[in-house]
Amino acid sequence: MEFGIGMFGDLPFDKKSGRFMAEDQRLSEIVEEIKLADELGLDVVALGEHHRPDYAISSTEVVLAALATVTKNIKLASGVTVLSSADPVKVYQDYATLDLLSKGRAEIIAGRGSFTESFPLFGYDLWNYDELFSEKLDLLLTLNREEVITWEGKFRPSLNQQSVYPRALGGREIPVWLAVGGTAQSLQRAGVLGLPLMLAIIGGMPVQFKEAAEYYKRVYQQSGHDMSKMQLGIHSHTFVGESSASLVKDYFPLYADQMDRVGRSRGWPPYTQLQFEGGMSTEGALFMGEPEAVAEKILKVIQLFGLTRFIAHMDVGGPSHADMMRSIELYATKVVPAVKKGLAKETTEQG
Numbered sequence: 275m276e277f278g279i280g281m282f283g284d285l286p287f288d289k290k291s292g293r294f295m296a297e298d299q300r301l302s303e304i305v306e307e308i309k310l311a312d313e314l315g316l317d318v319v320a321l322g323e324h325h326r327p328d329y330a331i332s333s334t335e336v337v338l339a340a341l342a343t344v345t346k347n348i349k350l351a352s353g354v355t356v357l358s359s360a361d362p363v364k365v366y367q368d369y370a371t372l373d374l375l376s377k378g379r380a381e382i383i384a385g386r387g388s389f390t391e392s393f394p395l396f397g398y399d400l401w402n403y404d405e406l407f408s409e410k411l412d413l414l415l416t417l418n419r420e421e422v423i424t425w426e427g428k429f430r431p432s433l434n435q436q437s438v439y440p441r442a443l444g445g446r447e448i449p450v451w452l453a454v455g456g457t458a459q460s461l462q463r464a465g466v467l468g469l470p471l472m473l474a475i476i477g478g479m480p481v482q483f484k485e486a487a488e489y490y491k492r493v494y495q496q497s498g499h500d501m502s503k504m505q506l507g508i509h510s511h512t513f514v515g516e517s518s519a520s521l522v523k524d525y526f527p528l529y530a531d532q533m534d535r536v537g538r539s540r541g542w543p544p545y546t547q548l549q550f551e552g553g554m555s556t557e558g559a560l561f562m563g564e565p566e567a568v569a570e571k572i573l574k575v576i577q578l579f580g581l582t583r584f585i586a587h588m589d590v591g592g593p594s595h596a597d598m599m600r601s602i603e604l605y606a607t608k609v610v611p612a613v614k615k616g617l618a619k620e621t622t623e624q625g
Contacts, residue, residue: 275576275617276583277610278318279311279602280353280509283330283337284532286592295592300330303595305340307602312345314606320353320383320509320585325391328535335368342376350376353472353509353585354385354453358406359392361430362414363438366448373442380442383472384411385453386460402429404459411452415467418447453509456486465493470505472585479557480508480575487579507583508575511553511560511590514604515597518554518563525562526550528591561586565608572609573616 283304285294308319319341323334331337338350350372355365365382373380386407387393393400409427416423417438426432442448451470454460464471471490475483487506494504511529515521526547533545553560561568572584588601 275581275614276317276349276507277605277613278316278320278349278351278583278585279308279605280320280322280585280587281307281331281589282322282324282587284589284592285328285330286528286594287328287531294328297330300592301337301340303598304330304337305344306595307598308341308348309344310599311602311606312348314603316348316602316606316610318349318351318381318583318585320351322353323356323392324389325395326389328532335372338380339372339375342372342379345376345379347379349379349381351381351383351451353383354387355382356387356389356392357384357410357414358386358403359396359398360410362410362417363433365414366417366438367440369448370440370442373446373448374440378443378446381449381451382414383451383453384414388455388474398429405429408463411463411467415450418442418450451505451507454486456483458486458489461486461490462493465490465499466497468494468497468499468503470507470582472507472509472583473579475508475510475559476587477553477559480510480559480578481557483508484578491580505582506579507581507585508579509585509587511562512568512586512588512601512605513562513590513593514565514568514601514609515562516564518567521554521562522547522551525591525593525597528593530591532591565604565612568605569609569612569616573613576613576617577620 283300285300287294311319321331321334321337323332325332334352341350369380369382390400398406406429409429413425416425421441422435422437424434451472452464453472455474473483495501513525530545552558554562561571586605
């Protein structure tokens with residue numbers, strides 16, 4: 275079981291000045307935060323790619339490369355690489371370079387992208403949303419397996435006996451996960467290909483995604499893959515504080531502001547405190563509150579889904595650097611040990 279942290283590089287917004295924090299300051303903070311996560315023994319960091327004014331990270335692999343120089347053990351993953359609007363050859367080269375820099379710690383979590391700003395930016399048509407992803411995933415997986423490839427597709431020039439360098443450390447295949455929101459098409463793709471699945475659960479109740487996880491497992495097995503090698507993770511909004519009441523008071527306004535910034539472009543109604551408190555409840559999808567409550571919820575979803583990885587996405591709304599550092603500390607030193615203790619107890623009772 276692996277425990278990680280996810281970030282998009284949310285920029286705090288100053289309502290008095292009407293400006294977001296400077297990107298260079300937030301990037302420096304992220305380096306410090308992930309350095310702490312590594313020192314405290316967390317397993318993986320996943321950084322997301324966005325092309326909006328409210329996020330600091332658009333070039334995920336560059337930030338991960340910076341993290342490679344100040345960390346020792348933590349796995350360095352995208353979360354996600356919007357593969358539909360990227361060039362798989364460049365993606366492979368970037369992550370192979372990261373793998374060399376980090377001595378074999380690079381991972382790619384690829385997705386179709388719930389944010390679509392990258393499509394017009396890089397000249398792709400949203401009408402080809404899924405077809406682009408399917409073709410580019412095929413090319414990325416081929417590049418990952420083979421040093422010299424011949425490949426032909428619809429959206430990219432063909433490759434004929436083309437060598438692609440550098441290669442990942444020791445010639446290994448870089449782990450490639452598929453990130454999905456729960457659509458049957460995406461779940462089936464991951465299962466048929468035998469790829470690790472990262473399920474984004476950021477709303478509603480985790481139990482509502484149980485059927486999706488079971489469908490993925492069923493397709494994975496029916497496609498002839500070794501179930502002992504199956505990997506399943508979830509990626510959910512998380513924040514750990516001294517008390518749930520303090521988070522409602524201090525963190526909810528920041529979280530709601532960011533949800534509303536995203537929601538305005540998608541036709542969502544304003545995010546309410548009732549929604550926030552419902553998400554923090556025992557059955558909700560927000561893993562937020564004091565360490566004991568967060569640990570209990572994480573243990574519950576591990577048992578519910580049979581997880582091998584949990585990614586705690588922590589910087590929604592741009593909480594302060596001090597609060598981020600404290601949340602990471604509580605997660606690593608209080609939450610994760612409590613979850614591991616619960617898992618060990620369960621194993622002993624079953625054995």
